[in-house]
Amino acid sequence: MPRRRIGFWYRFAAVICKPPLVVLLKRDWRGMENIPAEGGFITAVNHNSHIDPFAYAHFQYNTGRVPRFLAKSGLFNKGFVGAAMRGTGQIPVYRESTDALSAFRAAIDAVERGECVAFYPEGTLTRDPDGWPMTGKTGAARVALQTKCPVIPVAQWGANELLPPYARKPSLLPRKTHRVLAGPPVDLDRFYDREMTPELLKEATEAIMAAVTRQLEHIRGERAPETPYDPRHERIEQRRRTHAQRREDRPRQDRTRGARPTAREEGLGT
DSSP states (O other): GGGSSSSHHHHHHHHHHHHHHHEEEEEEOOOGGSSSSSSSSEEEOOSSSHHHHHHHHHHHHHHOOOOOEEEEGGGGHHHHHHHHHTTOOOEOOOOSSSSTTHHHHHHHHHHTOOEEEEEOTTTOOOOOOOOOOOOSSHHHHHHHHHTTEEEEEEEESHHHHHHOOSSSOOOOSSSSEEEEOOOOOOGGGGGGEEEEEEEHHHHHHHHHHHHHHHHHHHHHTOOOOSSOOOHHHHHHHHHHHHHHHHHHHHHHHHHHHSSSOTTTTTTTOO
């Protein structure tokens, strides 16, 4: 997308956000040549800090192809923030409602208009203990297979050192470096023109997440775990531990109740 189409609101947001980002973070940005110069496409980005959407948007803005993020619908109703979200063309996500699929349709429409839609396929901040990408959700793959648009895997690292996941206070010193590496498009040809089953979407999502993880391996200079962290398995394991603990506590409570003297034994009644 040429810079002349970025629009007032995006330029205004850049004027506000870029100065503090420049002060707080050094930049090591690579792979801009892999960002398509024209036409619609998707970027799939890892998520490891509450501030990395701003840092990543800074990178993407400097390519001349501004991203359209999928964001919680509630943000679009909050005064100035809502006006900025609407003005910059972000895409509202209506979770757990009859409008839940509208974000999917809006993302397809944006790609078909020739825009960039940025996905965080993990859906939330990574819970991997070492900050590696988790398993992904299928939204990015679904849009990619529907539109056959390029999917650019993008890895970032450094915003999480400024503000670690779920931390409340940033670590300002020493000054951190925001590292970004955008890779070549993910090869999804083998998934095209096939029935879009859950299994197919899962395989395509795994291919996208593997490409993002490879970019992060280059940035960090180390290998990622062979099996990505899966928060669903963690939730299942947590429920199993909770049920096991309840079963263990129940006999103990029963024994405790059985050991207590009754009111009749205490002579408190007839």
